[in-house]
Amino acid sequence: MDAQNLPIQVIVHCDAEGELRPLRFRYEDGQHQIHTVHIEQVTDSREVEFVGIAAILYLCKAKADGKEHLYELKYTIQTHRWVLFRKLY
């Protein structure tokens, strides 16, 4: 399946060591509905540098309508942009 790559607005916590932790993000779906997601836990993060483009991937758990979801967010370091890379479930 192709990744979604949806641009998102994010509230991020940055600690004194420079570690980023996304707390909340907001995106617009195909029906132009705005969704706000409260992240409960960042289960994993890793840095990638494919074709020289440095980015950090975050696996984030969140609950919506009583169901648990897992999102993969991507932060591109050079452009400072966040995208919802894909929704795993």
Place this chain on the structure above:
Amino acid sequence: MAERIIFHIDVNSAFLSWTAAYRCNVLGEEFDLRQVPSVIAGQKDSRRSIVLAKSMAAKKYGIQTGEPLGMAREKCPDLVVAEPDYNLYISASRKLMALLRDVSPVVEQFSIDEAWVDMTGTQRLYGSPVLAAQWLKERIKRELGFTVNIGISSNKMLAKMAGELEKPDKVLTLFPWEIEEKLWPLPVRELFYVGNATEKKLHRMGIYTIGELAHAEVGDLRRKLHKHGETIWHLANGRNADPLQPVAADNKGYGNAMTTPWDVTDLAYGQQVLLSLCETVAARMRRDGQTGRCVTVQLRTSQFESFSSQRQLPSATNGTTEIYEAACRILEEIWDRRTPLRQMGVQLSKVSHDSYRQYSMFDTVRYDRLEKLDTAVDGIREKYGEDAIRRASVLSFENPRKGAQEVAFHVQF
């Protein structure tokens, strides 16, 4: 001293790999350009579009790098075409070179996608050469997302030849004791430094394979091909002692050429093209602090016939106006003003660092003022972009057919 170990690293169909890796790994697309017949070529302008890189599948259709896109489409109707993205290629290339410098301090970058790495004496760090190369190849694939070929030998040329033997994603060796088996059966064309002209001469001497070249009389080669004959004879025998040059050498010449959107048939248009070429060439030389003495103009007609001529300047220069004037004189000499021209190029050679100028009693131009003008223009362009300041004469040139619109959008100076 231990035997030299040189790696030659070459990205497999670089531009295509980089675009494919970007789409798969960065954008997360499933579809991989590398798995289907595909090429990298500009699509906006079919007249000037040429194949910049091809996938292995496209190669099977006989598509060659450098051929017009239209011809490639004829060979393979289902060809997938992707636009080039030069910023991406520069970023990928930089990262690759940084990774190589991380592995060994002696790295010579040969082009955007090729480099030699001196691995002499790194056995205790990375293990034996073949294992080290395999590790490096996998590391590049894992971290950067594209495949490379690594050629291993004890000198630069053999390492490069090793990397060409088989593709893609391979580690290959070509040590001097292997050349008889691996290198000598190949056609002489495959040897580095043997191009079209040399190949023809060698064929006339009855030399068709690298092995035959290696066994030829060096005296004969020297008579027919001069110094070059001896160089390729040594190469065919696997001898080459060129050291790696971690710091890039100065450019030997500066040039720029363009295929015009439509054929050049009148002098005014030709001069405008020349002016635009001279501007880029001169600006690049000024950026590097170089001056040149010999101006060459190359022309290619709509029938793909090429000719060129050169002229020495009284004093080395990097001023746009001076180069342009010389180029115009050459153009008037060698062009009949009727034959449609498809491509024009300007080159400056005999480059030096000299910053003095030989004034002449007959100078009609005040060169110091032109120099100040060039410096000012370079400064403005660096700060505000290439389009911030232009010559009024090129305003209508980019597209005469919509010239009026063009002019309307640019401030005139």
